[in-house]
Structures are given as C-alpha cells and as structure tokens.
Amino acid sequence: MKSPRPSLLVGVSPAMTELKAEIERVARSDAKVLITGESGSGKELVAQAVHNGSGRADKAFVAVNCAGLPETLLESELFGHVKGSFTGAYRDKLGKLELADQGTMFLDEIGEMTLRMQGLLLRFLETGELQKVGSDRALGRVDVRVLAATNRNLRDMISQATFREDLFYRLNVIHLTVPPLRERKEDIPALVNHFLQHFTRNDTYVPREIAPDAMSVLTQYAWPGNVRELENVVERLAVTGSGHTIRVQDLPIEIRAHQGVSLRPKKERRRTVADDLYKRLVEERESFWSVVYPLYMQREITKSNVRDVVRKGLEEARGNYKIVARLFNMEQGEYKRFLNFLRKHDCQVPFKEYR
Ligand SMILES: Nc1ncnc2c1ncn2[C@@H]1O[C@H](COP(=O)(O)OP(=O)(O)OP(=O)(O)O)[C@@H](O)[C@H]1O
Ligand SMILES: [Mg+2]
The missing domain is CATH 1.10.8.60 (Helicase, Ruva Protein; domain 3)
Known part of the structure; x- marks a missing residue:
C-alpha cells in the first residue's frame, strides 16, 4: 500500500481557490476526470490532489506518460504482457492498470495516444477488463479510477479525426481546467x-x-x-x-530581459521633480547640498520630493545610505550630517526594502 504523496497545491488567487474547492467536490465522486491546462501548469499535482481527496487515497496512484513511449511499449506498460509476446519480453509483466487496482490511474498527455491505443483504452474503460499483450484472453477485471490530462485541445483533435470522440466523452465526465500562471x-x-x-x-x-x-x-x-x-x-x-x-x-x-515588457503598454511615466533632481546629482555630479538642500529650505520642493530622490538613491545603492551619500556627491565626513538632515526633516526612507 502506498502512502499518499504530498500534493500541496499552493495558490491564493480566486482561480486557484475555486479549483481547490472543485477538486474537493469531485474527488469523492469516483468519476473520471479530464484535466486540461498548459504544460507545467500543475495538471499532475491536481490529479494527485483528486486521488488524495478520494476514498482511494490509501491505495496506489499510478501515473503513465502517454507521450513518452512508442505505441507497443505503452500498450505493455498499461496492460502488461506475457512472456515471449515480443522480442525482449522475457517474463510476464504486470501492467500499470493492474498495479493501480483499487487505486487511481493517471494518464498524462492522453492527446498523444495513437488511435489504436485509444481504441484499446476505450475497450478497457467500457469493460474494466484487462488483456495483456500476447495473451488471448482477458485477465480479469480491475477497479481503477481513471484521471487523464492533456495540454492539447481534444475537441480540435476530434474534428481532425486524431482523437476518438467516444473516448473523449468517456474521459471527460468531469472537466478541470488549470489556468496558466x-x-x-x-x-x-x-x-x-x-x-x-x-x-x-x-x-x-x-x-x-x-x-x-x-x-x-x-x-x-x-x-x-x-x-x-x-x-x-x-x-x-x-x-x-x-x-x-x-x-x-x-x-x-x-x-x-522581460522586465518592463508588460509595463510598456502603459503610458510613459512623466518626468517628476525627483527625476530632474536625481539627474542633476548623479549625472551632472552636483552635490546634494547645493541642489536639493537649498531648494528644500526655500520651500521650492517638498519633503516628498526629497524622499523620492533619496528613494532613487537607495534603489541604486541597494539600501546603503553611505553609498547614497557618495552618489549624491557629498564629502567623506558629510554622511552623518546627511542622515541628521533626513531625520530632522522626516525625509528618511527605510533602507531595508532595497537590500
Ligand atoms: N499549485 C502548485 N503548488 C505547488 N507546486 C506546484 C503547483 N503547480 C505545479 N506545481 C509543481 O510544478 C511542477 C509542474 O507541475 P505538473 O507536473 O503537475 O505540471 P503538468 O501540468 O503536469 O505539466 P506537463 O504538461 O508538462 O506534464 C511540479 O513539480 C509540481 O509539483
Ligand atoms: Mg504532467
């Protein structure tokens, strides 16, 4: 008996919260579930969560990737084979469907199955009977809950005659969609x-x-x-x-490299007072004491302008006020005066955020 695998589905978004609630509901039903979603979105984890929430949780969860194997090997992987049924079949082999008896079978990338395999799977789903490769009679019935997943659009495949419609309806009793990140x-x-x-x-x-x-x-x-x-x-x-x-x-x-790509559609930000001051300090190498300080004391600029300038400096200096002082062209000994000035006029910006 296999212990349930960890299947912590992390997610706080409304979409994930809803998906988790749905999983909990469908898990107990024992119905077949088709899980769709883009590659890497968490389909297998969702399948595990369905299994773990079901009455079969203390039985096996067996996964097979239908895309990973050539057709003949996939057939023997799922149904097993008898000794001598093909070159290399030295002994009888249990199929994954047999291993999953009483438990859950997860068929990943079901859209990659060949039409012949789809036919074999459909026959199994209709009868519950297993027929091993190379055997001329059914081995018996197994009790398996089937979950399947794909990142393909099976309806499109049906219209192109590459996926069997009858199999689709068999598998798609309940449909869960995992949204892309x-x-x-x-x-x-x-x-x-x-x-x-x-x-x-x-x-x-x-x-x-x-x-x-x-x-x-x-x-x-x-x-x-x-x-x-x-x-x-x-x-x-x-x-x-x-x-x-x-x-x-x-x-x-x-x-x-993608930074800002999603920001680009936004309107270009207008240059602010702080942008201009910062440019004078950093690019034109003027001193804080000759640019920002007098303007502030003469009330030409506000506390919030000063804070914005400091914030930009901290961003550049990764939270180090000493480096900010240098960036703003102060003398070595003026670091303390700088901090005192900021404190006294309530223009300090917490540096931790920029570390
Ligand atoms: N919501 C989540 N919380 C925590 N881990 C997650 C979540 N979703 C996915 N993962 C992790 O991301 C990885 C990819 O997930 P999974 O294998 O389930 O994706 P998939 O949809 O089956 O991908 P593929 O289509 O490529 O088979 C796994 O390691 C899984 O544990
Ligand atoms: Mg997967």
Missing part, C-alpha cells in the same frame, strides 16, 4: 516562497528571502513554462545565490 499572478509570490523554502530546507543557516523589487520582476514575468519554469528558476536561485537576499541582478537574464 500568467492569469493568476497573485499565486506567484506564494509559489516562489513555497519553492524557496523547499529548496533551502537543509541550509538551516541560510534563510533566503527575495527583495521586493526582485519579487515584482518575477510577478510581472509571463512564465510561458508555468509553475515548472518557476520551480526551476527558484531552484537555481537557491543553489547559486551567495547572499542572504535574492536581488534583481541575481535573476536569470531571460527573466530580467
């Missing part, structure tokens, strides 16, 4: 933290966290490979990062 961006931070915890669980002394701006880059990215892609990226970050905090520059180039 880009349509539930609220789940991204939760998933990032979930995987980060998972991949750093053995490094007790390296608590990892993600800087807010890095998290926002991750959230904006479109994730064409969905949760699997995100999982891989977080694993790489957990393994390769050296510091305490993961920053924007630690993110893979392909993700940083």
Whole structure:
C-alpha cells in the first residue's frame, strides 16, 4: 500500500481557490476526470490532489506518460504482457492498470495516444477488463479510477479525426481546467516562497528571502513554462545565490530581459521633480547640498520630493545610505550630517526594502 504523496497545491488567487474547492467536490465522486491546462501548469499535482481527496487515497496512484513511449511499449506498460509476446519480453509483466487496482490511474498527455491505443483504452474503460499483450484472453477485471490530462485541445483533435470522440466523452465526465500562471499572478509570490523554502530546507543557516523589487520582476514575468519554469528558476536561485537576499541582478537574464515588457503598454511615466533632481546629482555630479538642500529650505520642493530622490538613491545603492551619500556627491565626513538632515526633516526612507 502506498502512502499518499504530498500534493500541496499552493495558490491564493480566486482561480486557484475555486479549483481547490472543485477538486474537493469531485474527488469523492469516483468519476473520471479530464484535466486540461498548459504544460507545467500543475495538471499532475491536481490529479494527485483528486486521488488524495478520494476514498482511494490509501491505495496506489499510478501515473503513465502517454507521450513518452512508442505505441507497443505503452500498450505493455498499461496492460502488461506475457512472456515471449515480443522480442525482449522475457517474463510476464504486470501492467500499470493492474498495479493501480483499487487505486487511481493517471494518464498524462492522453492527446498523444495513437488511435489504436485509444481504441484499446476505450475497450478497457467500457469493460474494466484487462488483456495483456500476447495473451488471448482477458485477465480479469480491475477497479481503477481513471484521471487523464492533456495540454492539447481534444475537441480540435476530434474534428481532425486524431482523437476518438467516444473516448473523449468517456474521459471527460468531469472537466478541470488549470489556468496558466500568467492569469493568476497573485499565486506567484506564494509559489516562489513555497519553492524557496523547499529548496533551502537543509541550509538551516541560510534563510533566503527575495527583495521586493526582485519579487515584482518575477510577478510581472509571463512564465510561458508555468509553475515548472518557476520551480526551476527558484531552484537555481537557491543553489547559486551567495547572499542572504535574492536581488534583481541575481535573476536569470531571460527573466530580467522581460522586465518592463508588460509595463510598456502603459503610458510613459512623466518626468517628476525627483527625476530632474536625481539627474542633476548623479549625472551632472552636483552635490546634494547645493541642489536639493537649498531648494528644500526655500520651500521650492517638498519633503516628498526629497524622499523620492533619496528613494532613487537607495534603489541604486541597494539600501546603503553611505553609498547614497557618495552618489549624491557629498564629502567623506558629510554622511552623518546627511542622515541628521533626513531625520530632522522626516525625509528618511527605510533602507531595508532595497537590500
Ligand atoms: N499549485 C502548485 N503548488 C505547488 N507546486 C506546484 C503547483 N503547480 C505545479 N506545481 C509543481 O510544478 C511542477 C509542474 O507541475 P505538473 O507536473 O503537475 O505540471 P503538468 O501540468 O503536469 O505539466 P506537463 O504538461 O508538462 O506534464 C511540479 O513539480 C509540481 O509539483
Ligand atoms: Mg504532467
């Protein structure tokens, strides 16, 4: 007897919350379920969750990827074979459907099955009888709940005569759709933290966290490979990062390259007072004391303008006020005066967010 596998479906978005509720409802029904969704979106995890929530939870959950094997091997994988039935069949082999007896069979990438295999599967679904490859009679019946998944559009395949309509209706008693990650961006931070915890669980002394701006880059990215892609990226970050905090520059180039892509349709932001001041400081190398300070004291600019300038500096200096002072062209000894000025005029910006 297999113990239930972990199947924690992380997600806080309305779409995921609804999907979880649906899973709970359908799990107990024992009906066949067709799970559709893009590659890497979590179809297998959903199948496991259905199994774990069902009356079969303490029995086997057996998964077969229908795309991974040539037709003859897939047939023997599912139904088993008898010794000598083909070259290399040295002994009798149990099929996965037999192994899944009393439990759940998960047929992944069902859209990749050949028409002949679809016919064999349909016959099994109609009779519950197993016939091993090379055997001339049925072995007997098994009691298996079948869940299937695909990222293909089976209705299109039916109209192209590459998927059997009768099989489709057999499998599609209940239909669950896993939405792509880009349509539930609220789940991204939760998933990032979930995987980060998972991949750093053995490094007790390296608590990892993600800087807010890095998290926002991750959230904006479109994730064409969905949760699997995100999982891989977080694993790489957990393994390769050296510091305490993961920053924007630690993110893979392909993700940083997309930065702002989703922002582009927005109107270009207008230059602010702070932008102009910052440019004078950083590009024209004027000093904070000759640019920002006098304008503020003469009430030409507001506290909030000063704060915005400081914020930009902190962003550039990754939260280090000493570097900000240098960036703003102050003398070595003026760092304390700078901090005192900000404190006194309530223009301090917490540096932690920029670390
Ligand atoms: N909501 C989620 N919470 C936690 N982990 C998830 C979630 N969704 C997916 N994953 C993880 O992401 C990876 C990909 O998920 P899964 O294998 O279920 O996707 P799939 O849709 O079956 O992909 P494919 O179409 O490529 O087979 C797995 O490691 C899975 O554990
Ligand atoms: Mg899968």
